[in-house]
Amino acid sequence: MAPGFVLALVLGLVWALAAPASADATAFWGYWQADGSKWAFAQTGPASAHPKDGSVEGWRFAKSSGNSGTPPRDAPDFGKVCGSTPEQAGAKRVAVVIDYGEAADAPAGAAPPAAKTACASVPKNATGSDVLAKVARPQADKSGLVCAIDAFGTCAAAAPSSSPSATAAPAGKKSTGSKAVTIVIGLILVLAAGGSMMAVRRRAKL
Structure with a gap:
């Protein structure tokens, strides 16, 4: 031979x-911020981000083999989400889009709820984590990363992983x-x- x-x-x-x-992908909650009419993957974690009044934050649960993930399917639109929310002294308004993803990406035995939007009226110094907690029920793993929102995600029914983009x-x-x-x-x-x-x-x- x-x-x-x-x-x-x-x-x-x-x-x-x-x-x-190498083709396997892991589902995780991705954190996004509006860049005009498009989504941009956040460069900092929600606990370190301080969105401004009039900004739009996005969350999407999806599988991805890359480093950034998959953006929410609804385009960011502050006027559509927060247009009817009046301004308040000492507060800021941040539009939030939460996309629970597709059934194919959902954890075993779970069905993704319908996507939702909400307008968070929070203190001027509120972080991205504060904004999310105002309109939903987030859960974090031991490292502080968001692993479930409204009991939907990787830590809803199993032990939390060390990273949302690299699980065992x-x-x-x-x-x-x-x-x-x-x-x-x-x-x-x-x-x-x-x-x-x-x-x-x-x-x-x-």
Whole structure:
């Protein structure tokens, strides 16, 4: 068996076994802020953000294999959400859009509620966390990251994870991955041994 063929076979198996794992995506609550008529993924966490009067905040539960996630499906529109809320001295108005996502992204056994909007009238120094807590019931994991809103999310029925964008792999997948690595290593050893024996036989004939 030619060494080049052996290497190609091993690399092909490694790629085939690794591809499904890299395609997996994790659902999490993404925090968004309006940038004109579009959404921009927040560059700071809600506890550090201080939205201004007239701004729009968004939350979306969705799966994503990238670093930013998926924005709310409703476009940000302050006038539509807060147009009927009067200004108050010492307070600011922040429109909030909460998108619970699609059924395919929902935690096992859960159905996503309909998306909702609300106008939060909060103190001038209120943070993004304060704004969300004014219009919904957020839950945070041990690291302080929002993992559920209105009891919907990754921490609603299970232990909280350390990160909303990088959760531990389920036991089944972890076991499968370990078996795959073992198989590949075994195959490499067998092919290497076979190649060595063939080389010895050729030298003996010479």
